[in-house]
Amino acid sequence: MKEESKLIRTQAARSQNREHSVPLYLTSSFIFDDAEQGRAIFADEIQGNIYSRYSNPNTTEFIEKVCALEGAEAGLAFSSGMAAVFASFAGLLKSGDHVVAFRSIFGSTHQLLTTLFPRWGITSTYVDAANPEGLEAAIQENTKMIFLETPSNPGLELVDLEWLCKIKEKYPNIIINVDNCFATPYLQKPIAYGVDIVSHSATKYMDGQGRVLGGIVAGKADLIKEMMFFIRHTGPAMSAFNAWLLSKSLETLPVRMDRHCSNALKVAEALEASAEVEVVRYPHLPSHPQYDLAKRQMKQGGGIVTFVIKGGFERAKRFLDALEMVLISSNLGDSRTIATHPASTTHSKLSEEERKQIGIFPGSIRISVGLENIDDIVEDISKALEVSR
Numbered sequence: 001m002k003e004e005s006k007l008i009r010t011q012a013a014r015s016q017n018r019e020h021s022v023p024l025y026l027t028s029s030f031i032f033d034d035a036e037q038g039r040a041i042f043a044d045e046i047q048g049n050i051y052s053r054y055s056n057p058n059t060t061e062f063i064e065k066v067c068a069l070e071g072a073e074a075g076l077a078f079s080s081g082m083a084a085v086f087a088s089f090a091g092l093l094k095s096g097d098h099v100v101a102f103r104s105i106f107g108s109t110h111q112l113l114t115t116l117f118p119r120w121g122i123t124s125t126y127v128d129a130a131n132p133e134g135l136e137a138a139i140q141e142n143t144k145m146i147f148l149e150t151p152s153n154p155g156l157e158l159v160d161l162e163w164l165c166k167i168k169e170k171y172p173n174i175i176i177n178v179d180n181c182f183a184t185p186y187l188q189k190p191i192a193y194g195v196d197i198v199s200h201s202a203t204k205y206m207d208g209q210g211r212v213l214g215g216i217v218a219g220k221a222d223l224i225k226e227m228m229f230f231i232r233h234t235g236p237a238m239s240a241f242n243a244w245l246l247s248k249s250l251e252t253l254p255v256r257m258d259r260h261c262s263n264a265l266k267v268a269e270a271l272e273a274s275a276e277v278e279v280v281r282y283p284h285l286p287s288h289p290q291y292d293l294a295k296r297q298m299k300q301g302g303g304i305v306t307f308v309i310k311g312g313f314e315r316a317k318r319f320l321d322a323l324e325m326v327l328i329s330s331n332l333g334d335s336r337t338i339a340t341h342p343a344s345t346t347h348s349k350l351s352e353e354e355r356k357q358i359g360i361f362p363g364s365i366r367i368s369v370g371l372e373n374i375d376d377i378v379e380d381i382s383k384a385l386e387v388s389r
């Protein structure tokens with residue numbers, strides 16, 4: 001089956017009720033047919049559900065779909081994207097280990113690496129996507145993991161995954177961990193290049209309708225097994241309800257992403273044609289500095305467009321306030337178009353210099369382009385550009 005079909009046809013085994021759509025398994029625990037079955041499941045001799053902190057038919061179905069799409073051997077579902085990202089570090093690293101991370105990463109991931117992990121003896125070094133050659137210089141004897149996001153948020157810089165994975169020839173024991181939330185595995189498949197694990201906030205495009213939190217890590221079976229020990233005993237499990245909802249959402253991920261991408265490209269083109277805009281970043285816009293790489297690595301350009309409005313912070317504020325249909329929120333990956341001012345919200349904890357390093361300026365605006373009719377989106381943005389002058 002092709003991947004669109006797998007996302008629709010992968011389903012938990014039908015019950016004796018012959019249901020069409022998969023039921024919601026709201027049960028904390030599972031029973032054993034007899035004492036021997038209980039023993040064998042606990043001993044890992046046969047597969048079976050024990051307790052929903054470990055597995056549940058709804059979470060298993062969700063994981064199977066994501067693994068099919070990512071080309072992963074195994075996966076684990078989490079209560080949020082941050083629970084997934086945290087477990088991808090904490091489940092695989094120990095005190096004394098070192099992480100090399102590309103600088104533009106999600107704010108809470110930055111806090112994990114710079115504030116929380118040092119408390120437990122796990123250190124990290126940042127490298128710049130603009131200077132990827134710096135990667136090897138940052139690797140230490142105790143480096144166990146390389147972590148990155150591509151494209152980055154909100155600068156939409158890319159890291160060449162084919163180039164990155166070549167580093168494994170020299171350092172076969174370093175785990176490469178990619179947060180693939182922005183692109184989604186429909187548009188970009190890091191594991192095909194040799195990446196070991198991908199981590200995700202399912203809250204974004206996987207849900208796509210701004211309803212629930214969720215996260216997933218997928219990749220090599222031995223690493224997932226090691227992480228399984230961590231989640232069994234620490235409890236960041238995804239709820240059955242969220243898994244049921246997210247699994248349903250994955251049925252429409254390809255058609256939604258196709259529309260997010262075609263709408264986003266049109267928004268990027270309209271912004272580039274405007275005299276009110278200094279610069280537009282969108283991976284599949286020919287003016288993107290890494291356009292060729294974006295074409296190779298991403299099936300389409302994704303749903304996020306970032307631009308710098310002329311007139312800096314005050315103009316950016318007037319622009320946001322002049323939007324009528326488009327909402328102001330820090331979220332992304334929703335059916336509704338969302339506008340964000342990163343410098344004063346999602347990235348306000350960074351210094352102006354740190355923001356500049358990752359391509360955030362006082363006039364930067366990130367648009368998460370939704371699924372409304374493209375004419376309505378472009379009209380609202382164009383009007384706000386005029387009104388805010």
Ligand SMILES: *Cc1c(COP(=O)(O)O)cnc(C)c1O
Nearest residue numbers: 080081082106181201203213214
């Ligand atoms: C939102 C996000 C996260 C965190 O996910 P939550 O579901 O909000 O916990 C991590 N990484 C990226 C790239 C994100 O956009």
